[in-house]
Amino acid sequence: MPKTVLVTGASRGIGAAIARRFAQEGYQVALNFCQNQSAAQALAGALAAQGHKALPFQADVADRAQVHNMMQRIEYHLGPVDVLVNNAGIAQQKLFCDLTAQDWQRMVAVNLTGPFNCCQEVLPGMIERQCGKIVNLSSIWGLVGASCEVHYSAVKAGVIGLTRALAKEMGPSHIQVNCVAPGVVDTDMNALLDEDTLSILKDETPLGMLGQPEDIAQAVYFLASPAADFITGQVLSPNGGFVI
DSSP states (O other): OOOEEEETTOSSHHHHHHHHHHHHTTOEEEEEESSOHHHHHHHHHHHHHTTOOEEEEEOOTTOHHHHHHHHHHHHHHHOSOSEEEEOOOOOOOOOGGGOOHHHHHHHHIIIIIHHHHHHHHHHHHHHHHTOEEEEEEOOHHHHHOOTTOHHHHHHHHHHHHHHHHHHHHHGGGTEEEEEEOOOSBOSTTGGGSOHHHHHHHHHTSTTSSOBOHHHHHHHHHHHHSGGGTTOOSOEEOOSTTSOO
């Protein structure tokens, strides 16, 4: 029976590229989305047209009840989740002193509580089966911090801490938990940056280019593949040399 991967935030950008990468390897793909139903359905249709099995599932990962219901629907339609990719996330640029309590709480809810919710929902089954892979998406800003993105940097650092601690706890159950911390990637999220800022970021990258969603998808798939069976609790950062 084909394995099943759940990719959160799969309707566009890095999430969509990750979904396509796993589909190419024969996985059944659960495409989680929060709001962009049309994009998720379009991706599912495109993958189906290529002979892959992919279904969209709506849930706000910050809401535990929605995540629980989503997991039940995934298991009914696709079977148990073998690989969880916690990709869903939001970003915001704002001076620290201008951040509101709501800004902070929503950032924590989606980017840190979201992975917590999804991990807690899939792990009982993985522990019972004594196998499973979890790949969490952090950021280079979780490694080194970013001015005007304090709340984003804080939660992405939290994802790294969650990954390392959970890897130790899940190791005896033969479950690998790893993290990918992308550099500056050419996505809709970064399309909000002006051309001058993007040019500066490109110049500051030793390889002289921005990453593509497919670059991140390759790293995620590697950590979920049998080639990484002896790797756990690690942070892989495809960033073109931006952070070394």
